[in-house]
Amino acid sequence: MSAIILLSILGVVLLYMGLGNNKRLLAPVGILGLAGAGALSFLDRRPLPAWGHGAMAFDDLSVAFCVAMAGITLLLFVFGSDYYSRTQENVAEHYALLVFSLTGAFLLTSYQNLLMLFLGIEVLSIPLYILAGGKKRSYRSSEAGFKYFLLGSFATAFFLMGIALVYGMAGSFDLKIIGDYATANAEHPAALFLVGMFFIAVGLGFKVAAVPFHFWSPDVYEGAPTIITAFMSTVVKMGSFAAVYRLIGVHITALPLAVERTLWAITILTLLIGNLIALRQSHFKRLMAYSSIAHTGFLLMAVLSGDALAGRALFYYTLTYALATVGLFVVFTLAKRAANGDEHIRIFRGMFKSKPWLAAATLIMLLSLAGIPPTAGFLAKYQVFVLAVQNGYVWATLFAAVMAVLGIYYYLKVIRETFTPNEEGAVLQLNATNTAVIAVCGIGALLLGVWPMGLI
Amino acid sequence: MNDIVTAIRTVPLEHYVMLSFVLFSIGMAGAMFRRNTIIVLMCLELMFNSVNLLLTAFSAHHGDPGGQVFVFFIMLVAAAEVTVGLAIVVMMKRNVDSVDINQLNRMRG
Numbered sequence: 001m002s003a004i005i006l007l008s009i010l011g012v013v014l015l016y017m018g019l020g021n022n023k024r025l026l027a028p029v030g031i032l033g034l035a036g037a038g039a040l041s042f043l044d045r046r047p048l049p050a051w052g053h054g055a056m057a058f059d060d061l062s063v064a065f066c067v068a069m070a071g072i073t074l075l076l077f078v079f080g081s082d083y084y085s086r087t088q089e090n091v092a093e094h095y096a097l098l099v100f101s102l103t104g105a106f107l108l109t110s111y112q113n114l115l116m117l118f119l120g121i122e123v124l125s126i127p128l129y130i131l132a133g134g135k136k137r138s139y140r141s142s143e144a145g146f147k148y149f150l151l152g153s154f155a156t157a158f159f160l161m162g163i164a165l166v167y168g169m170a171g172s173f174d175l176k177i178i179g180d181y182a183t184a185n186a187e188h189p190a191a192l193f194l195v196g197m198f199f200i201a202v203g204l205g206f207k208v209a210a211v212p213f214h215f216w217s218p219d220v221y222e223g224a225p226t227i228i229t230a231f232m233s234t235v236v237k238m239g240s241f242a243a244v245y246r247l248i249g250v251h252i253t254a255l256p257l258a259v260e261r262t263l264w265a266i267t268i269l270t271l272l273i274g275n276l277i278a279l280r281q282s283h284f285k286r287l288m289a290y291s292s293i294a295h296t297g298f299l300l301m302a303v304l305s306g307d308a309l310a311g312r313a314l315f316y317y318t319l320t321y322a323l324a325t326v327g328l329f330v331v332f333t334l335a336k337r338a339a340n341g342d343e344h345i346r347i348f349r350g351m352f353k354s355k356p357w358l359a360a361a362t363l364i365m366l367l368s369l370a371g372i373p374p375t376a377g378f379l380a381k382y383q384v385f386v387l388a389v390q391n392g393y394v395w396a397t398l399f400a401a402v403m404a405v406l407g408i409y410y411y412l413k414v415i416r417e418t419f420t421p422n423e424e425g426a427v428l429q430l431n432a433t434n435t436a437v438i439a440v441c442g443i444g445a446l447l448l449g450v451w452p453m454g455l456i
Numbered sequence: 457m458n459d460i461v462t463a464i465r466t467v468p469l470e471h472y473v474m475l476s477f478v479l480f481s482i483g484m485a486g487a488m489f490r491r492n493t494i495i496v497l498m499c500l501e502l503m504f505n506s507v508n509l510l511l512t513a514f515s516a517h518h519g520d521p522g523g524q525v526f527v528f529f530i531m532l533v534a535a536a537e538v539t540v541g542l543a544i545v546v547m548m549k550r551n552v553d554s555v556d557i558n559q560l561n562r563m564r565g
Contacts, residue, residue: 115526122533129540133547142551143560146544150496150557153537154487157503160530161480164507164523168473168514173522192473 001051001058003041003066004106006033011099018092027081030095031074034102038070041106054174055116061311062109065242068315069109069235072322073102076231079330079437083227094134097127098231105239109246113173114163117243121159121207124239125152128232132224144223151206151216159203165196175251183254197252197259201266204247207240210300211270214293221289222343226336229285230329233292234322241299245314249303263304268396271297271403278410284332284345287410288325291369294407295321298384301400305387313383316455320376320448324365327441330434331362338428345414350422358430359418361442366418368445370411371404376448464516472513479506493545493555497538504534 010033017026041063050057058066077095084091104123111117129152133145167173169190170181185193202213209217221229248255248263255263274294281287295317302313331348339347352359368377381404388397448455479502486499508527515523545555552559 115522115529118526119529119533122537126533126536126540129537129544133544136547137551139551139562142544142547143562146548146560149537149541149544150487153500153541154484154503156537157480157483157487157500157507160504160507161510163526164476164510164514167511167523167526168469168518171518171520173526 001056002044003037003070004103006037006040007099007103007106010034010037011096011103014092014096014099018090018096023091026092026095027077027084030077030080030099033099034070034074034077037102038067038074041066041070050112054112056107056110057112058110061315062242062246064315065109065238065318066106068319068322069102069105069238072234072238072326073098073231075326075437075440076227076234078433079230079326079333080227082431082433083225083333089136094131097131101125101127101131101231102235105235105242108239108243111243111246112175114167114175114178115173117247118160118163120239120243121203122156124236125156125207128152128228128236131228131231132220134225134228138223140223141225142223144220147216148220148224155203155206155213158199158206162196162199162201162203165192165199169193169196175247179251179253182252182256186254186256189256194256194258197256198262200247201259201263204240204244205266208237208244208296208300209293210266210296211273211293212266214270214273214296217293218286218289221292222283222285226285226329226333229288230326233288233329234325237292237296237299238318238322241303241314241318244300245303245311249306249310253306260304263300264396267297267300267304268399270294270300271400275403275406275410278407281410282345282413283343284347284414285343287345287414288328291407291410292325294403295369297403298381298400301388301393301396302384305384305391305393307387307391310387312455313380313387316376316383316448316452317380319455320368320380320445323441323444323448324368324377327361327365327438327445328369330437330441331358331365334428334430334434345417348414348417349420351428352419353421354427355430358428358438361438362418363415364442364446366411366415368449370408372408374446374449376445376452379449379452461516461519464513467513469513469517472510476506476510476513479503479509491557493548493557496557497541497545500541501534501538504530 014030045063101124104120107116107120111120129145129149132148133141135141169192170178206213274290274297278287278290281290299317302310335347336343364375368375371377371381385397483499483502487496490496508530511523511527548560549555
């Protein structure tokens with residue numbers, strides 16, 4: 001809880017720093033604050049108190065998610081000190097909004113009633129609407145911000161309707177009471193409760209970009225500034241999956257049959273559509289968007305397996321996915337700069353010849369996303385498959401495994417470009433901060449796979 | 457306060473549910489089919505308010521104030537969202553000189 005207070009203050013401090021002329025100080029102050037927030041949430045872990053009359057409660061899993069999200073945002077701030085050094089506009093707002101959004105993600109890991117869930121989602125999303133449209137002069141950025149805002153609010157309305165109906169049936173916003181109500185009426189759920197759960201599923205499905213509520217994500221990923229795209233595909237994904245797991249993995253375990261079947265259908269569709277459409281993408285950001293949709297499918301499968309260990313598997317999966325994704329977006333930004341703003345995957349060409357270590361890190365991160373041993377991505381996917389098989393979802397697991405193999409193809413496309421020699425073209429420039437971020441991500445993606453440090 | 461709750465209770469719950477479903481559907485249809493961004497924002501607001509109505513009715517019928525507290529939070533968040541939304545509409549107007557939704561739909565793939 002003290003971490004959330006610190007983050008709120010940090011956001012305001014960053015905003016005020018924007019008034020002065022000390023643009024160079026923004027990232028260091030932000031990094032210090034984020035490190036503090038991560039440390040505070042770690043130190044607060046015992047005893048694990050409930051806050052605000054049972055509105056929030058931290059457990060080990062939510063502490064782990066909080067620390068990891070603070071860490072990933074910290075990496076993005078280190079990257080941001082270089083990314084934003086080239087923009088002339090005011091950047092204090094960007095840092096501050098990222099911090100505010102992270103505060104919302106913290107709420108999502110530890111809510112105990114639907115009100116905090118709603119507030120968490122909104123505090124997470126509203127800054128992102130602004131950030132996605134952050135390049136004021138760019139048409140594509142405007143389109144991204146506008147689409148994200150419109151579809152996000154639309155989904156929020158559905159989500160709220162779902163909350164209202166569930167409240168009407170269960171008589172409370174408290175997750176324990178709702179969970180008990182769902183268990184007591186598992187055989188014959190009231191129609192309004194069913195509709196409410198469907199609406200909540202629509203709202204959350206939109207946030208995690210599950211098919212058929214995914215159509216916003218490629219456009220928003222493409223149009224938003226790269227650092228924001230990286231934030232959306234990592235921290236936002238971690239936060240919303242922490243929220244989904246807390247809702248249907250921990251509290252409302254006895255889902256009505258119709259809802260559970262629908263969620264499985266969504267999972268299968270997400271795996272299928274995400275991987276299939278990713279196959280024919282050659283624009284790097286859109287490729288990452290569809291790859292993120294495909295990963296959503298695997299994560300949903302872990303949640304729906306209903307295993308007691310699903311939370312740990314989710315955490316490990318999202319962490320490894322986030323590490324690889326952040327690193328790749330940094331590499332992408334550097335390559336894009338060298339190629340004068342081109343975003344096609346051909347900009348990776350010739351990297352092995354000019355910067356072999358960078359190419360090696362890129363290779364590790366792509367292999368981790370594809371799920372090939374010995375990288376962390378392999379262990380993460382393996383873990384999800386084991387959970388699903390143990391709980392009797394053999395066919396779904398087989399299908400997911402086929403999709404995982406299919407997914408290897410489009411990551412290999414990028415790897416091929418990385419190792420193709422290119423005679424002409426500018427050599428990309430690395431500086432110390434970016435090297436540090438890429439090194440942390442690359443080594444993390446490899447190390448977590450070889451030695452998971454008790455995370456699984 | 458109790459008078460209001462009693463007054464709300466004089467109407468059966470089903471009527472509130474039907475009314476808010478109708479309002480929600482009108483808002484949804486408008487948000488999906490209207491092309492003017494300002495109208496779309498108004499339709500989103502209508503959807504939020506239908507939820508507010510439903511929450512208030514449920515709250516009164518359950519005799520639990522929690523639902524009405526939630527309504528305040530929804531109003532607050534909806535205000536914040538519309539603020540951001542209008543700012544985005546202004547940015548859009550500057551970039552494409554129109555508030556037509558179709559003008560802002562060029563990315564494909």
